[in-house]
Amino acid sequence: MATIFETLKLYFTYPFVRYALIVGVLIALCSSLLGVTLVLKRFSFIGDGLSHVAFGGMAIASVLKFTNDMPLTLTVTVISAILLLMSSKNAKIKGDAAIAMVSVGSLAIGYLLLNIFSPSGNLSGDVCSTLFGSTSILTLTKTEVYLCAVLSVIVVAVFVLLYNRIFAVTFDEDFSNATGINANLYNFAIAIIIAVIIVLAMNLVGSLLISALVIFPSLSAMRLFKSFKSVTVCSAVLSVLCSLLGILISIVFGTPVGSTIVAADIIAFLVCYIIGLLVGGKKI
């Protein structure tokens, strides 16, 4: 144990480790806040769908040899988020079908473009790194850290300021409209925020595991608490703790960062589930 602490103390002298922890905590916080809304609106898999869209955007940016793929990726992801979350109730392709269609289509087109135009010599490595995160979070530049920090602060600020509206829109859009709240506008804002979080979270856990960051903290919190505020706060705390723990375990024991964070989320969910059962007096 002492050796682990000594190792951690040494590793904390490295700037890239500190960057990873800062960004990891911020991303986990943002994704957990919106995760509660998404889970309650039955859009849990939107994270997966949008992350695949982001992968497609990154592929196009790579093929076009953009020096910075973030603007195009963010733009494509925001547009997709708006289209998916704001599709009308009378749309012919709804909810999960629309997400699935956009998700697999983007992934396939993205990989096809990368294969045909092959911008780098290590295609499989680039794809693997994007899909699973690998060590992306540990190879951030200072600019990327600042960008993540600014976007995260904006997301948290928007959530806190619009908390009551988001709460109303999450549970009953019709009632919100009837009481004068423009539900479409807030759905639009939520869509943009989710897209931003997805693009940021790809650095942390990769495209394939983003849904875990969104879903697990919310579901874990729902096992313990019932009110929207309590669930949101607990979700945020759990997400940050699991993210911290995942990154630390990963750097000490040399495991993949994304998978380790998700494993921590799963363990947290199991613990919360058991506590919820015990506190609620229910039988398994």
Added chain:
Amino acid sequence: MKKILCLMLTVFFCLGLVACGETKEVAKKSRGNGGVGFTDLTSDNSQNSSPADSNTASKTEEKTTSKTVSSTTSEKPKTSAPTSKPETAKKSDKIDFDISNFNFTMAFSQISEMKQNKSKYLGKRIKVKGIFEGEEAPSRNYYYCIVKDTTACCSEVLEFVLRDTSLTYPKDYPKSQSEIVVDGIFHSYKEGTDEFFELTDAVISK
């Protein structure tokens, strides 16, 4: 019960934050133990890697045996003399950054950091563990120390040039794909528009 849970979660969170220690003190102590020391985050960290250096700043760059060399590049002849035993590290060779004991995740990340912020590391003696690979090319031979990340899908490559130039490849060099520990002076050079990184005055200690 809810309050107790909230309290426990808060305590765990605070414990996590408490783990972040004084970076300067730890850095001094680690230097004293012959380990790695780094400047604090608040110190001047100039990043010299420009967006145009996409090949070198790439997080997943890997050189395979088919390395491309610009046709306009002048030759860099390396003469091969009769064989001699690999030179062992001199006792006076002070290692500035020793990442040979790091796990895959940290070693990969550290080399990526070195390439991104090369100004902090140029001219320093780096010790690294990786997989050996050699390549014979018309102009010169290339010798690589490949460090893969934990998923083995991405790798960072450091070329090295041995101090003992009398050694011949492949006779006096390690076997291909064998694990090596090599230390050398971190150096960058350009071939055409591409920038590459190598360890010069290198010594293989394993």
